[in-house]
Every structure is written in structure tokens, then in C-alpha cells.
Amino acid sequence: MGTAATRKRKRRRSGSRLGSGSRSGSGSGSGSGLGKRRKRAKTKAKEEEDEEEEAGREGVTESGKGRHGGGNAVTGGETGTGAPPAGTESGSGSGSSSLAEFRSRAKGGHGDSRQSGGRGVADAGADVGSGGGGGGSGGMLSAGGKQLSLLEETVHLRRAGKLKELTKEELEAEEERKLVEAFASTKALVSAAELAEGGRTVQPLPTTWRPPRWAQERGPEVYEALRTKYNIEIKGEDVPKCLTTFEAMKLPPAIVKHLVGKSILKPTPIQMQGLPTILSGRDMIGISYTGSGKTLVFTLPLVLVALEEELRMPLMPGEGPVGVVLSPSRELARQTHQIACDLAAALHADGGPKLRMALCMGGVPVKPALEMVDEGVHAVVATPGRLLDMLKKEQFSLRLVRYMCLDEADRLISDGFEEDMRDILSFTGKAPRQTVLFSATMAQSIKEFGATALVSPVVVTVGRAGAASLDIIIEVEYVATEEEKMSYVVNSVLDKTEPPVIVFSSSSSVVDALLEYMMIKGVAATAIHGGLSQSERLQAMDDFKNGKADVLIASDVAAKGIDFPHIAHVICVDLPKEFEMLPHRLGRTGRAGNVGVASVLITPRDDPIMLSDLRAMLIEAKQRVPPYLLRDATASASATEACPMCGGLGHRIADCPLVTQRARTNARSRMRRGDEHRVGDY
Numbered sequence: 048m049g050t051a052a053t054r055k056r057k058r059r060r061s062g063s064r065l066g067s068g069s070r071s072g073s074g075s076g077s078g079s080g081l082g083k084r085r086k087r088a089k090t091k092a093k094e095e096e097d098e099e100e101e102a103g104r105e106g107v108t109e110s111g112k113g114r115h116g117g118g119n120a121v122t123g124g125e126t127g128t129g130a131p132p133a134g135t136e137s138g139s140g141s142g143s144s145s146l147a148e149f150r151s152r153a154k155g156g157h158g159d160s161r162q163s164g165g166r167g168v169a170d171a172g173a174d175v176g177s178g179g180g181g182g183g184s185g186g187m188l189s190a191g192g193k194q195l196s197l198l199e200e201t202v203h204l205r206r207a208g209k210l211k212e213l214t215k216e217e218l219e220a221e222e223e224r225k226l227v228e229a230f231a232s233t234k235a236l237v238s239a240a241e242l243a244e245g246g247r248t249v250q251p252l253p254t255t256w257r258p259p260r261w262a263q264e265r266g267p268e269v270y271e272a273l274r275t276k277y278n279i280e281i282k283g284e285d286v287p288k289c290l291t292t293f294e295a296m297k298l299p300p301a302i303v304k305h306l307v308g309k310s311i312l313k314p315t316p317i318q319m320q321g322l323p324t325i326l327s328g329r330d331m332i333g334i335s336y337t338g339s340g341k342t343l344v345f346t347l348p349l350v351l352v353a354l355e356e357e358l359r360m361p362l363m364p365g366e367g368p369v370g371v372v373l374s375p376s377r378e379l380a381r382q383t384h385q386i387a388c389d390l391a392a393a394l395h396a397d398g399g400p401k402l403r404m405a406l407c408m409g410g411v412p413v414k415p416a417l418e419m420v421d422e423g424v425h426a427v428v429a430t431p432g433r434l435l436d437m438l439k440k441e442q443f444s445l446r447l448v449r450y451m452c453l454d455e456a457d458r459l460i461s462d463g464f465e466e467d468m469r470d471i472l473s474f475t476g477k478a479p480r481q482t483v484l485f486s487a488t489m490a491q492s493i494k495e496f497g498a499t500a501l502v503s504p505v506v507v508t509v510g511r512a513g514a515a516s517l518d519i520i521i522e523v524e525y526v527a528t529e530e531e532k533m534s535y536v537v538n539s540v541l542d543k544t545e546p547p548v549i550v551f552s553s554s555s556s557v558v559d560a561l562l563e564y565m566m567i568k569g570v571a572a573t574a575i576h577g578g579l580s581q582s583e584r585l586q587a588m589d590d591f592k593n594g595k596a597d598v599l600i601a602s603d604v605a606a607k608g609i610d611f612p613h614i615a616h617v618i619c620v621d622l623p624k625e626f627e628m629l630p631h632r633l634g635r636t637g638r639a640g641n642v643g644v645a646s647v648l649i650t651p652r653d654d655p656i657m658l659s660d661l662r663a664m665l666i667e668a669k670q671r672v673p674p675y676l677l678r679d680a681t682a683s684a685s686a687t688e689a690c691p692m693c694g695g696l697g698h699r700i701a702d703c704p705l706v707t708q709r710a711r712t713n714a715r716s717r718m719r720r721g722d723e724h725r726v727g728d729y
């Protein structure tokens with residue numbers, strides 16, 4: 048590992064769980080050491096949450112003017128020609144549309160659809176969110192009309208003798224069903240107005256995009272075979288074709304050229320099914336393992352929606368956006384925004400119009416985004432807190448939005464973001480809207496909820512949701528005490544591979560202590576966590592990306608979605624607070640078909656349920672299970688069926704730590720929202 052100490056980043060935090068905060072690097076470290084130049088930016092409570100964006104703000108005023116929503120023609124009409132020879136998967140390439148062709152299609156393609164919409168509105172009383180009538184969560188009412196909790200309900204039923212005849216297994220299954228329903232009944236994807244009116248759009252967004260004719264003429268058995276070959280599972284009605292080349296998807300040549308320049312030559316499985324699905328205007332839930340190219344699946348349509356709108360009717364100053372991508376962290380928002388800008392620039396360089404893509408996230412000045420809005424903004428990539436803040440200040444409007452994506456959607460529609468999401472949707476107009484959700488992890492409860500809140504969605508799954516990528520070699524290492532971890536990481540684990548390496552911990556103070564220790568040991572390291580200022584976070588990311596630092600020590604703020612190229616090794620010094628986070632952490636390596644190594648440190652003090660999940664994950668990924676895990680993990684777990692709440696393979700819902708944690712987080716979030724003056728890390 049490199050020895051050049053880079054920047055003099057000095058921080059210290061006492062009480063680190065890892066100890067060793069002292070100069071000697073040993074002992075139980077109260078955290079003296081490198082001085083006190085960095086003030087503590089966070090309280091303990093904030094540190095525990097650490098991760099990300101939150102918001103609790105008041106007041107919703109619908110604003111915005113101008114346009115009206117409409118159809119979603121994306122890249123053109125039915126011009127794919129030249130069937131490929133039987134048995135081949137690719138088109139002839141003639142399906143790819145030039146910008147001029149695209150322009151003419153966009154102008155004539157779907158006439159008035161922007162005005163007329165195309166999605167009908169459901170009758171009052173329609174099934175909004177999950178659950179439908181009766182409160183959705185399956186709760187029942189007491190004689191006094193009060194909604195009963197699940198617990199109270201069970202007690203009532205027991206007293207009434209209705210549960211007597213059920214076996215223990217049946218009771219457990221019933222309990223699971225109700226818990227899943229209870230959590231699935233959250234309605235983050237349905238705006239307050241839609242909830243109030245009991246209506247929502249019920250037709251997929253109309254689009255003029257079609258696959259090439261040769262692809263349309265193939266029988267369903269061809270697509271079934273392709274999906275089997277690429278391990279693609281689909282759910283939904285009338286699922287669009289799976290296309291195995293970008294040309295067959297009729298992307299503008301400038302985009303294909305841009306992708307080739309990035310060595311993206313052939314779609315990955317989630318792209319094969321996901322891109323045609325979104326280009327067809329369908330709502331979609333996309334689940335695929337980490338590093339499998341999901342970002343392109345939702346970013347490319349964002350840019351193409353923007354292109355089409357601009358070609359049909361250029362945006363006026365103050366208008367837009369027509370597309371929005373929401374990310375749960377600033378780093379992820381920044382990354383996605385850059386990818387969208389690159390795609391837009393490729394179109395512009397080929398003679399296309401200039402598309403304006405705004406980045407709206409906390410920690411950075413709002414001015415550049417506002418300047419873009421003044422000119423007319425085509426698309427926005429945002430974190431929920433900043434977006435909501437701007438909407439409430441009427442700095443722009445979402446009334447023209449016809450494409451909305453939630454990246455890392457399981458995080459965005461749970462964990463206290465729910466209210467923000469609903470508030471954000473209150474700012475959308477009545478225009479038809481296409482909604483797509485993506486993640487590598489999505490527990491059954493979230494998937495079910497998504498499926499009821501979207502319009503005739505297509506669910507595309509590649510691999511099991513929450514499974515570790517098979518391109519990662521996972522090694523579990525047993526360490527007897529927390530105090531030993533720090534020296535163990537530096538002296539035994541770090542040297543297993545060449546840099547770059549990412550080290551994860553769920554605690555900011557451990558991240559700080561590790562940074563201090565590594566700097567003392569001469570390791571070129573930098574760190575990122577939610578307690579640092581935005582400029583410090585940015586600097587750390589840049590130093591790591593451009594090779595100034597060999598090691599990035601990170602809290603889970605960097606676990607989801609961040610695409611560092613060629614990470615050789617991920618080290619988890621502890622298990623995350625939610626097991627679901629582990630595949631995300633591990634997934635920073637082994638991306639885009641490369642093989643990676645991950646080390647997970649465990650101690651005897653780790654939660655047995657977490658260890659059980661870990662064991663099941665290793666077995667599923669056909670990795671070596673250390674004897675310690677075989678001995679101590681709880682024996683009751685089923686290794687074939689995932690917990691419907693959190694996706695963990697090692698336990699059932701009755702033992703799910705997430706159930707308790709979510710309840711706690713939601714309560715905390717409700718309390719925060721009562722504080723009008725709070726300004727979150729958004």
C-alpha cells in the first residue's frame with residue numbers, strides 16, 4: 048500500500064469503537080492524537096444516522112405554469128428494417144435513428160399527446176397505493192371506530208377465538224402477511240392530491256417508440272429463450288421485447304458512439320430488458336445486482352425525453368423540467384448528473400439541441416440550478432431534501448414532469464423519506480407520468496408497494512434482489528475484539544490487493560479513527576461521511592478517484608450506487624446497521640464484469656441474526672463459509688426464502704431487525720417534521 052500521505056486531513060473523535068485513536072495505534076484509544084483542528088460537525092444522533100439526505104419542511108404550494116403533459120415518444124417510429132438472419136440476436140443496425148430522423152418523428156410522432164395526456168384517471172375509490180379499501184394495511188377497526196394496531200388486532204382475534212384453529216405455521220404466515228401489508232401500505236409514490244382525490248392515472252404513458260419490425264415479428268419463444276439465457280425475470284402484462292443490441296433499441300447514433308467511447312458495446316441484461324421497457328413508456332421496477340449498469344437504463348431515457356420535448360417545442364425560460372431523477376445521496380446525485388450531462392453533450396455535439404440538466408442537492412449553492420431554470424431546464428437530478436425546498440420556494444415547478452425515476456428506490460420510499468416523496472409528488476401536475484424505480488436490493492414489501500403504486504408496471508429482475516454480485520470473492524474474517532480491528536485491517540487485510548481500496552464502517556467516529564490511524568501508519572488515505580462539509584466530501588471523492596489517495600474510508604454514505612472504477616478490494620470493518628446495505632457495500636468492487644475481493648470483519652458481539660443473514664448470503668453466492676459462522680449463526684433460518692421485509696436470507700420476518708428499526712426511524716422522522724426550523728443535511 049502506498050506510503051505518501053496526501054493532504055493533511057486531521058480529525059479526531061473520542062470514544063471510537065475501534066479504539067486505537069491514540070498516536071501509538073494501539074490500546075483502547077480515547078481518541079487524542081492528531082489534534083483538534085477539525086471541529087466536530089455533528090451531534091451523536093446525526094452521526095448515528097450518518098447516511099444521508101433528509102428533510103422536514105412545511106407547506107406545499109402548487110406552483111408552475113405553462114405546459115401540459117403528454118406522450119412519451121422517445122426515439123422514433125417504426126422504422127427498424129432488415130430482419131437479421133434467423134437465430135442471430137442483433138438487428139441490422141438500420142434500426143438506429145439519425146438525429147434528423149428523430150427530429151421529424153418527434154415533431155410529427157404523437158401530435159397532441161402532450162396536451163391530451165393519454166393516461167386516464169381512475170375513478171374515486173380506486174386502489175391507490177397498496178391495500179386499497181380498509182386502510183390498506185389490513186388493520187381493523189375497534190367498536191369505537193379506532194384503527195387497531197396489528198398487535199391489538201391479533202389480541203382481539205385471539206379473544207374472539209378466531210385464531211384458535213390455526214397452526215403455529217399458519218399463524219406465523221398470517222403475521223408475516225400482515226406485517227408486509229402494513230409496511231407496503233405506505234403511499235410515498237402517490238401524491239397528496241392523488242390520495243385526496245382517490246384517483247390516479249391508469250394507462251401507461253403513450254409512446255411512438257417501437258422495436259424494429261424484425262424484432263416485433265419474432266415469436267415470444269425467442270424472447271423467453273433470451274431471458275432465460277441472460278437470467279432475466281419479468282413480471283407484468285404485455286412486457287416489451289428484450290433487445291440485445293443498442294442498435295436494435297434505435298438509440299441516436301451519437302449516443303451509440305458515445306457509449307462505444309466508454310467501452311459500452313453491448314447491453315447488460317438489465318439494459319436489454321429495461322431500456323425497451325422504459326422507451327415503450329412503461330412504468331418499471333428494475334432490480335439487478337450492483338455494477339450491472341442500471342444507471343444507463345434510467346439516465347438514457349431521461350435525456351431522450353428531454354431531447355424529444357425540446358425538438359417538439361423548445362422550452363421557454365422558466366419552463367421545465369420534463370424529467371427528474373431522485374437519488375438518496377449527494378454523491379450519487381452528482382454522479383448521475385454527470386452521466387446525464389455527458390449523454391446530452393454527445394447529442395449536442397452531433398447537431399442536436401442544447402439540453403440543460405440541473406443538479407439540485409444540498410451542500411452546494413443553489414444559484415447554478417436557478418440560472419438553468421431561468422433559461423428553461425430539461426431535466427433535474429436531485430436529492431429529495433433540496434428538491435423539496437426549491438419546490439416550496441416556488442423556484443421551479445414539476446408540472447411538466449412526465450418521467451420520474453427513483454434511484455435506490457427502496458431507500459427513497461422508506462426510512463423516513465416517505466413524507467418527502469409524497470410532498471414532492473404533490474408538486475407534479477396532472478399530466479401523465481412515467482415512474483421507474485431501481486435498486487440492487489428491494490425487499491418484497493417495497494416491491495409489492497411499488498407494484499400497486501405504479502401504472503401497470505413491468506418488474507424486471509436480474510438475479511435475486513439483495514444477492515451479492517457473483518463477481519465478488521467474499522472473505523469473512525473473525526476478529527476477537529473491536530479493539531483489534533484497526534491494526535488487523537492495516538497490517539493484515541489492506542495488503543491483500545493493490546489499491547484502490549474502500550474501507551466501510553457504519554460509524555463516522557470509526558471512519559475518523561481509521562483515517563487517523565492509517566495516516567500515522569503512512570497509508571495514503573482519505574475519508575468521507577455525513578458529518579463532513581460538502582467540500583470535504585467532494586475533495587475526498589476526487590482525491591480517491593484521481594489516485595491521490597489509495598484508500599477511501601467511508602460510512603454508508605458511499606455504499607450505494609457510487610461507481611469508482613476498478614476498486615480492487617472492499618473491506619467492511621463492521622456489519623452495516625441494516626443487512627440490506629451489505630450487498631451495496633460489497634458491490635463497490637466487482638463491477639461491470641470485473642472481479643473484486645471483499646473482506647467482512649465479524650466479532651463475537653455481532654448480532655446473531657446479521658450473522659445468520661451473512662451465512663445465507665455466502666451460501667447463496669457459493670462462497671466459503673467460515674467454521675465460526677456455521678457454528679454460531681441461528682439454526683432456524685431458511686436459506687432459500689428471503690425475509691419479505693428486508694430481503695435477508697437468514698431469518699424470517701418475526702425476527703427481522705428492520706421492522707423495529709423502520710418503526711423507530713419513522714417515529715423519529717415524524718418528530719423532526721414537527722420542527723419547522725430544522726434544516727436537514729439535504
Ligand SMILES: Nc1ncnc2c1ncn2[C@@H]1O[C@H](COP(=O)(O)OP(=O)(O)OP(=O)(O)O)[C@@H](O)[C@H]1O
Pocket residue numbers: 309310311312313314315318335336337338339340341342343486487607608609610634635638639
Ligand atoms: N453495457 C455495458 N457494458 C460495459 N460496461 C457498462 C455497461 N453499462 C454500464 N457499464 C459500466 O458499468 C459500471 C457500473 O454501472 P452502474 O453504476 O450503472 O451500475 P449499477 O447497476 O447502477 O450499480 P449499483 O447498484 O452499485 O448502483 C459503470 O462504470 C458503467 O459505465
